[in-house]
Amino acid sequence: MEYETVIGLEVHAQLKTNTKAFCGCRNEFGLEPNSSVCPVCLGFPGSLPVLNKRAFELAIKTALALGCRIQPLTKFDRKNYFYPDLPKNFQISQYDMPLSLNGFLQIEEEGYKKRIGIKRIHLEEDAGKLMHEENNSLVDFNRAGTPLMEIVSEPDMSSPQEAYDYLTALKLILQYLEVSECSMEKGTLRCDANISLREKGAKALGVKAELKNLNSFKAVKAALEYEEIRQRAALEAGGKIIQETRLWNDASLKTVPMRSKEEAQDYRYFPEPDLISFTIGEKEVEGIRKTIPELPLKRRQRFSDDYGLSRYDAGVLISDRLLADYFEGCLKIRNAPKPIANWLNGPVMSFMNERGASIAELGIRQGDLIDLIALVEDGTINNLTAKDVLREMLQTKSSPRDIIKQKDLAQISDSGELSGLIEEAVRENEKTVADYKAGKVSALMFLVGQVMRKSKGKANPNLLQDMIKRRLS
Ligand SMILES: [Zn+2]
Secondary structure (H helix, E strand, C coil): CCEEEEEEEEEEEEECCCECCCCCCECCCCCCCCCCCCCCCCCCCCCCCCCCHHHHHHHHHHHHHCCCEECCEECCEEEECCCCCCCCCEEEECCCCCCEEEEEEEEEECCEEEEEEEEEEEEEECCCEEEECCCCEEEEHHHCCCEEEEEEECCCECCHHHHHHHHHHHHHHHHHHCCECCCCCCCCEEEEEEEEEEECCCCCCCCCEEEEEECCHHHHHHHHHHHHHHHHHHHHCCCCCCCEEEEEECCCCEEEEEEECCCHHHHCCEECCCCCCEECCHHHHHHHHCCCCCCHHHHHHHHHHHHCCCHHHHHHHHCCHHHHHHHHHHHHHCCCHHHHHHHHHHHHHHHHHHHCCCHHHHCCCHHHHHHHHHHHHCCCCCHHHHHHHHHHHHHHCCCHHHHHHHCCCCCECCHHHHHHHHHHHHHHCHHHHHHHHCCCCHHHHHHHHHHHHHCCCCECHHHHHHHHHHHHC
């Protein structure tokens, strides 16, 4: 029997607000444990929650960007359960009247396009954080009450790779919208996955497993791949899948059962009595819609259409909003999209990766980068030297012209100076010269390399090649 995989994802994104969801405590990562708490987020009797308008707006902004229908009437509910990191024994969430429904996210990856449905987006508060030491468990309530947005997809993904692409696309959109920091390390982006298998072509969904403890997109993919194999093997052996929650173990690369699935009724949801249901005005929604920037897919298309960039180059640039902004800033100084994109996606990006820094943190002035490119184009320095100059620019913040002058890096395009070096190389490498004359083409590149070294990387490589060819012909 042939099976097909059905995957749905639930993403929790912590919203970038100054204060928590229902009180005025600071919403900031890395504070002294239990230093950002108050009677409201600790659930002291008599304390009353007040909705953070900013959190609400950010969730609406996301919902609009993902094509969701904003619900005119929305309310909050209490989701009741006991867990040590939940000081109130309930979580304020949204049950049957979430703030938005029915959107979608478009994935466009190499070779395929797919629309993944978004079932709902709602707002809720986070729980605290447990830390386990040798004999003790500690709890930090700073995170309790911080605003979370839950984005629930339809079970529209049919492979672990699609789930991975969905997450990548979603994270990028959230970053463009500036609604969440989206860091899995800091826990500001978290993901649970549902996966089931069904007979190919069947309508009904199979019994699913919910996967938790997924701490990177790679882990999501690996856990789904593991489950796909586990469930298929069980089904093929005539076994049954039970509905359960399973934990991903990053060390053993396996999922293990955690608990059988609880139903909504186990939570005894009921309307939060301290927050009344409310309506969102059309005008307010339209006001928020105006704050949505150009989104990644659209920007990639525009970069291709307007600047003639390849799909790949445009894709690399837009995958980092700041880099894409920087690129467009450079274009205002000089309209040369292709060379600028090459420099940003090549050497500049490798420096960013090497230093774990954003483009802003590298601190290269846009004008200096444009100058550097011009200096290569007019033959003042060669490409190789230019990369060294760029490194020096990062360290000293000097302009490329100053660096070239100070370090005497200008390219040698003087044939007299080069022919001296070529004669030296020819003398020192008799065997290579003989090889070249005998038809071994690669010998030429060796000689070019030798002279390049003698010139301390400053020889004009095109001129050099021509001269050596002529000398040996
Ligand atoms: Zn508080």
